[in-house]
Every structure is written in structure tokens, then in C-alpha cells.
Amino acid sequence: MKIHREGYWYIVIATILWIGLAWTAIYLIPDSVSWIADAITFILFLLWFWVVIFFRLPLRNMVHGEDKIICPADGKVVVIEETYEPEYFKDKRLQVSVFMSPINVHVNRNPVSGVVKYMKYHAGKYLVAWHPKSSTENERTTIVIGNDNGDILMRQIAGALARRICYYVGEGDVVKQNEEFGFIKFGSRVDLFLPLGTVVDVKIGDVVKGGVTVIAHNKR
Known part of the structure; x- marks a missing residue:
């Protein structure tokens, strides 16, 4: 470690x-x-x-695969639902959210390889991470990675304790699956917005590990 x-x-x-x-x-x-x-x-x-x-x-044996969407963070799956994504896609997407408690590892990793097509930091509030409005009103970043399988949006969301979101990528960067794209300090949440029809391999309540757990498979 x-x-x-x-x-x-x-x-x-x-x-x-x-x-x-x-x-x-x-x-x-x-x-x-x-x-x-x-x-x-x-x-x-x-x-x-x-x-x-x-x-x-911690040192880990990372899971890789072009057809796999790997979990970006340690924590628990708290949301799996179709929802409207208003910032980048402006249409319906499949949202999968992972809540990171203060005892989880707080490194955030790229779920896929590709090119960063969009990146924006938003200052904001510090509502509890599971609050319905936290994804649109809290301090957060939005990062979109694109590849031949489509675009995936990741959103780092600060929680009530988290007061600092760190990110290490910018628009145009070529990134690799499981490399670090950021870190959130002291409790938080990471949302993934996937294309509709994506095959999800987890369920609500599952405990997941960043770089290890397969969240979903790309639609074929």
C-alpha cells in the first residue's frame, strides 16, 4: 500500500x-x-x-477490456436509472452512481480508454452526496471520454464533508482505462452516464472497487 x-x-x-x-x-x-x-x-x-x-x-490487479466499463471509484452503488443529462448530452442516459464514504479509497479512475471530449469544473454547494440536487448544485466536475464505443460522462460530486475535488485531465487528453483522472477528499459520489441499452453488471447496494469491478459492458 x-x-x-x-x-x-x-x-x-x-x-x-x-x-x-x-x-x-x-x-x-x-x-x-x-x-x-x-x-x-x-x-x-x-x-x-x-x-x-x-x-x-492500495496495489490492485486492475481489470481491463475494450468492451468493459470499469468502476471509477470504491464505494456502494446507490443509483441505477434512466435520467435526463442536461449539461453535455441533453438527452436521456443510463445513470449509475457510486457513493464513497469517508472510509473508502478516494482515487477516481477512467472507466474506459479514449479521448477527453469535454471537461468542466463547477463550484457549488456541499449538500450530502445522496441528496437529489447534489449532482446539479454541489461542487463537481464533468468529464466526457469518447472512443469507438461511444461517449461516457463521469461526474465527480463533492459531499457534505468533501471540500476539494481534484482532477488531472483536460479536453483533448488521451487517457487509458484505470489511470487516475481525479481524487475527492473526505466523502463524495461519482456518477456515470452511459448510453441507453448499456448492459449493467451491478445492482443497487453492491460494494464496488475502482479499477476492478466491471460496472457495465458496451452495447453490441
Whole structure:
């Protein structure tokens, strides 16, 4: 397991807080109630440990395939439905959404190989990620990858805790399946908008892994 580059600064801050506040508690709290200092130190350690785990980058055997649409994120499938996509396609698409909890790996990966045909960042609110309006009102990015099988839209959506969406691609970039296209910090959601008729290989409630779980197959 590695630590993602987005986490280096956060881990430094968490380490300073853990050491500094724990030292202060140990030396300022009287020995008669030393358990309070021990409790504070333990809580600070748990916070530091969570920050480290949040930014983990596990080594995985990625799944590949031109006919496969690979899951872009770790989490749980919370939406599978036909819906109108108003930003790029402006027509009906099959939406598959993955909710990423604060304990999931938060790397986002390209579900297919192709060319980035559209990319836009939107500033916005921080509604909970499962709120119906979060996909249109929250901080988010929209990225469209096109190849011979058609176009796929990915949308990173910030949640109530997530305050920073990172993205590493731009229009015109040639991208490969399972390469990182972004990272969302501290809880979020990723939506996929697929062509109608796409064969979906997951169901609502499934726990999925980015770069590993096959979300769907291209329509043939």
C-alpha cells in the first residue's frame, strides 16, 4: 500500500497536531487525572490514523477490456436509472452512481480508454452526496471520454464533508482505462452516464472497487 500524493500535506498537519496537542495534554493535565491526557492522546492518534488510511493507495490487479466499463471509484452503488443529462448530452442516459464514504479509497479512475471530449469544473454547494440536487448544485466536475464505443460522462460530486475535488485531465487528453483522472477528499459520489441499452453488471447496494469491478459492458 502507498499513500496518495494528495494526502502528504494533510498527514503532516495531522502528525503535528497529534504530537503537539498530545504533548500539551500530558504536561498540563495533573497526574491525578492523567487518564484524561491518555484519552486525548488516543483520540488524536485515531484521527491521525484515519487521515493516513483515507489517503491510502492500495496495489490492485486492475481489470481491463475494450468492451468493459470499469468502476471509477470504491464505494456502494446507490443509483441505477434512466435520467435526463442536461449539461453535455441533453438527452436521456443510463445513470449509475457510486457513493464513497469517508472510509473508502478516494482515487477516481477512467472507466474506459479514449479521448477527453469535454471537461468542466463547477463550484457549488456541499449538500450530502445522496441528496437529489447534489449532482446539479454541489461542487463537481464533468468529464466526457469518447472512443469507438461511444461517449461516457463521469461526474465527480463533492459531499457534505468533501471540500476539494481534484482532477488531472483536460479536453483533448488521451487517457487509458484505470489511470487516475481525479481524487475527492473526505466523502463524495461519482456518477456515470452511459448510453441507453448499456448492459449493467451491478445492482443497487453492491460494494464496488475502482479499477476492478466491471460496472457495465458496451452495447453490441
